[in-house]
Amino acid sequence: xxxxxxxxxxxxxxxxxxxxxxxxxxxxxxxxxxxxxxxxxxxxxxxxxxxxxxxxxxxxxxxxxxxxxxxxxxxxxxxxxxxxxxxxxxxxxxxxxxxxxxxxxxxxxxxxxxxxxxxxxxxxxxxxxxxxxxxxxxxxxxxxxxxxxxxxxxxxxxxxxxxxxxxxxxxxxxxxxxxxxxxxxxxxxxxxxxxxxxxxxxxxxxxxxxxxxxxxxxxxxxxxxxxxxxxxxxxxxxxxxxxxxxxxx
Amino acid sequence: xxxxxxxxxxxxxxxxxxxxxxxxxxxxxxxxxxxxxxxxxxxxxxxxxxxxxxxxxxxxxxxxxxxxxxxxxxxxxxxxxxxxxxxxxxxxxxxxxxxxxxxxxxxxxxxxxxxxxxxxxxxxxxxxxxxxxxxxxxxxxxxxxxxxxxxxxxxxxxxxxxxxxxxxxxxxxxxxxxxxxxxxxxxxxxxxxxxxxxxxxxxxxxxxxxxxxxxxxxxxxxxxxxxxxxxxxxxxxxxxxxxxxxxxxxxxxxxxxxxxxxxxxxxxxxxxxxxxxxxxxxxxxxxxxxxxxxxxxxxxxxxxxxxxxxxxxxxxxxxxxxxxxxxxxxxxxxxxxxxxxxxxxxxxxxxxxxxxxxxxxxxxxxxxxxxxxxxxxxxxxxxxxxxxxxxxxxxxxxxxxxxxxxxxxxxxxxxxxxxxxxxxxxxxxxxxxxxxxxxxxxxxxxxxxxxxxxxxxxxxxx
Numbered sequence: 001x002x003x004x005x006x007x008x009x010x011x012x013x014x015x016x017x018x019x020x021x022x023x024x025x026x027x028x029x030x031x032x033x034x035x036x037x038x039x040x041x042x043x044x045x046x047x048x049x050x051x052x053x054x055x056x057x058x059x060x061x062x063x064x065x066x067x068x069x070x071x072x073x074x075x076x077x078x079x080x081x082x083x084x085x086x087x088x089x090x091x092x093x094x095x096x097x098x099x100x101x102x103x104x105x106x107x108x109x110x111x112x113x114x115x116x117x118x119x120x121x122x123x124x125x126x127x128x129x130x131x132x133x134x135x136x137x138x139x140x141x142x143x144x145x146x147x148x149x150x151x152x153x154x155x156x157x158x159x160x161x162x163x164x165x166x167x168x169x170x171x172x173x174x175x176x177x178x179x180x181x182x183x184x185x186x187x188x189x190x191x192x193x194x195x196x197x198x199x200x201x202x203x204x205x206x207x208x209x210x211x212x213x214x215x216x217x218x219x220x221x222x223x224x225x226x227x228x229x230x231x232x233x234x235x236x237x238x239x240x241x242x243x244x245x246x247x248x249x
Numbered sequence: 250x251x252x253x254x255x256x257x258x259x260x261x262x263x264x265x266x267x268x269x270x271x272x273x274x275x276x277x278x279x280x281x282x283x284x285x286x287x288x289x290x291x292x293x294x295x296x297x298x299x300x301x302x303x304x305x306x307x308x309x310x311x312x313x314x315x316x317x318x319x320x321x322x323x324x325x326x327x328x329x330x331x332x333x334x335x336x337x338x339x340x341x342x343x344x345x346x347x348x349x350x351x352x353x354x355x356x357x358x359x360x361x362x363x364x365x366x367x368x369x370x371x372x373x374x375x376x377x378x379x380x381x382x383x384x385x386x387x388x389x390x391x392x393x394x395x396x397x398x399x400x401x402x403x404x405x406x407x408x409x410x411x412x413x414x415x416x417x418x419x420x421x422x423x424x425x426x427x428x429x430x431x432x433x434x435x436x437x438x439x440x441x442x443x444x445x446x447x448x449x450x451x452x453x454x455x456x457x458x459x460x461x462x463x464x465x466x467x468x469x470x471x472x473x474x475x476x477x478x479x480x481x482x483x484x485x486x487x488x489x490x491x492x493x494x495x496x497x498x499x500x501x502x503x504x505x506x507x508x509x510x511x512x513x514x515x516x517x518x519x520x521x522x523x524x525x526x527x528x529x530x531x532x533x534x535x536x537x538x539x540x541x542x543x544x545x546x547x548x549x550x551x552x553x554x555x556x557x558x559x560x561x562x563x564x565x566x567x568x569x570x571x572x573x574x575x576x577x578x579x580x581x582x583x584x585x586x587x588x589x590x591x592x593x594x595x596x597x598x599x600x601x602x603x604x605x606x607x608x609x610x611x612x613x614x615x616x617x618x619x620x621x622x623x624x625x626x627x628x629x630x631x632x633x634x635x636x637x638x639x640x641x642x643x644x645x646x647x648x649x650x651x652x653x654x655x656x657x658x659x660x661x662x663x664x665x666x667x668x669x670x671x672x673x674x675x676x677x678x679x680x681x682x683x684x685x686x687x688x689x690x691x692x693x694x695x696x697x698x699x700x701x702x703x704x705x706x707x708x709x710x711x
Contacts (some may be wrong), residue, residue: 008700010653010659012699013698013699013700014663014666014667014695014698014699015295015667015694015697016630016692016699017695017699017701018696018700019699020703021699021701021702021703030450031397036699036700036703038656038684038700038703038704039656040656041652041653041654041655041656041659042653042659044650044653046646046649047646047649047650049607049626049629049654050629050638050646051626051628051629051631051632051633051634051638052633052638052643052646052647052650053630053634054647054650055646055649055651058582058649058650058654059650059653059654061350061652062653083412087564088586092632094649106540111681133396135606135608135609135610136607137612138609139608139609139611139612139613145615146609148287148565148610148612148613148614149297149613150291150293150294150297151294151297174280176607176610177567178392178567178610180567180606181609182605182606182607183607184339184603185603185606185607186685187684187685188259188603188642189258189262189568189603189604189606190259190261190263190684190685190687190688191259191262191263191266191267192259192262192263192266192567192568192571192572192604193606194687194688194689195266195269195272195571195632196567196568196571196606197689198688199273200618202649219470221419221687221692222691225685225688225690225691225692226688226689226690226694228690229437229688229689229690246464249567
């Protein structure tokens with residue numbers, strides 16, 4: 001029975017508690033014991049991506065200190081996982097637990113597919129769903145095939161979603177274009193960020209999606225902001241919520 | 250030449266985005282090119298292997314660039330070319346001028362060369378009484394508009410057909426309101442032919458210089474480089490020192506990648522090989538450094554010199570497509586430009602590495618596998634390290650770092666925020682200080698955080 005330390009990104013902890021519980025349910029359903037160490041806060045990405053290495057290092061160290069005792073660490077975010085796996089090297093490679101902790105931190109869908117070898121998840125979701133491939137999960141963790149690369153097409157989240165009864169995954173015109181969230185980019189380059197988000201929303205609308213899902217709640221939070229402002233019927237749900245059997249509200 | 254003030258990228262980008270129709274038109278024009286590239290790349294089962302080889306060849310080239318440049322100089326000289334070394338744009342421009350003056354020439358035709366744009370050669374020659382005509386159609390359009398190119402492969406991609414019609418009406422006397430591309434192209438061709446025939450000196454860029462042979466290759470879709478150097482007796486070729494490849498047999502890899510990555514063509518229409526001057530003619534090759542050696546000396550950024558200037562990173566960049574090439578205010582815009590520009594002047598171009606959502610599409614599309622988005626991230630570290638970040642950004646990140654180190658502080662601030670925000674009147678949340686809220690609602694604030702609910706459930710279960 002894998003012993004999993006649950007890493008819940010700071011904004012999910014504060015703003016989307018149900019995504020955390022959906023993650024726990026999924027992991028427990030597939031035979032894991034899950035523990036949420038309460039000292040955790042953030043992976044350090046906001047500071048690191050702004051270039052403020054000095055501010056990010058202690059936060060990264062804190063993460064390694066907290067999660068060193070777990071066999072696996074699972075996180076419902078491709079972006080935060082990519083931060084830990086791909087970018088901690090530049091910050092904390094000298095930490096004694098760096099190697100083990102970073103190589104044992106997984107994004108949720110990746111953990112289900114690659115470690116737990118889950119092929120399908122039982123459940124029903126009779127909706128037309130657009131899967132937004134969040135960039136860091138896609139291009140830094142390779143949770144799916146990026147459209148730029150000439151390789152066989154796959155998507156770990158898509159593979160799990162497809163197994164649900166009644167679900168219809170819609171085809172987008174631009175398979176994996178960025179939504180424009182980008183952390184502080186959403187504020188610093190507000191005009192471009194929002195134009196990107198609206199274009200992404202339009203792509204889901206023209207494809208006939210009722211629900212937009214993603215492995216990263218941050219992308220969805222950004223697009224939800226515009227969907228709500230413009231009173232559009234499109235709904236957003238984290239992939240963990242759909243896989244755990246939640247229905248749209 | 251009057252120096253234009255370099256504004257922050259978000260300011261320029263917001264202006265471009267404000268014209269919503271035009272911004273979308275621009276985005277779609279470039280996405281069309283990216284899609285063509287995808288289709289063309291998909292026809293080669295060995296695509297990823299080609300990228301890998303090209304990357305390795307460039308890595309090797311950069312590791313012994315000095316030797317290869319000297320080998321190239323020796324071989325080119327043997328072929329009868331004259332080779333010059335220019336450390337700065339000023340040196341480069343003086344060399345060109347001295348060659349032009351030796352021939353008492355006043356008319357130069359030029360095929361597209363981003364290097365001469367980088368050196369601002371045109372205004373320099375014009376100040377010295379020399380007429381320069383850009384013979385690449387797109388480049389000529391922006392020359393007539395007195396604008397810099399907005400893209401390195403498609404210099405006038407930001408100009409609409411109707412605007413070209415107006416421009417040609419004004420300069421070439423085409424019918425007012427004419428927008429038919431063949432008609433306009435014919436008018437341009439007719440005028441450019443006159444320029445070609447009258448030119449005394451032909452100037453080209455260089456796509457690939459081959460150390461082993463001393464020859465070089467210029468790729469154009471319009472054949473304008475061929476024509477421009479076939480009629481005049483004097484050929485001046487200007488190249489950045491990173492254009493080197495070691496052997497002739499390496500060339501095919503790059504030619505296969507270049508056309509497909511740049512415009513989705515199986516190969517650029519004309520790949521013209523030049524090996525020494527034509528009988529009775531002269532060939533001058535100017536090797537330009539302009540900061541490239543400094544980049545080569547930087548472990549972090551030297552891979553940016555692998556760039557073959559295909560423009561694929563621009564076509565794929567969701568920010569470039571929506572902010573336009575001019576928003577970068579650099580000769581080379583887009584992801585690669587945002588790495589190269591701060592290498593020369595980090596202070597002036599400090600916002601460019603942040604004009605990026607770090608989506609990574611550029612790194613995956615790059616035919617020579619430059620880790621563009623990682624280098625942009627490295628530039629951000631460098632900018633913060635050199636204290637070039639705005640005070641507000643530096644301060645907010647320091648405070649965020651302090652908060653995330655202290656679990657109690659993070660949870661307390663979170664609790665207060667979630668309690669307070671829903672109670673505030675709308676104008677206090679959504680106002681001009683809240684860039685998130687200009688076009689976006691904030692998410693609903695839950696009463697309890699995940700950690701609070703988790704602790705509660707744990708208590709209930711035990």
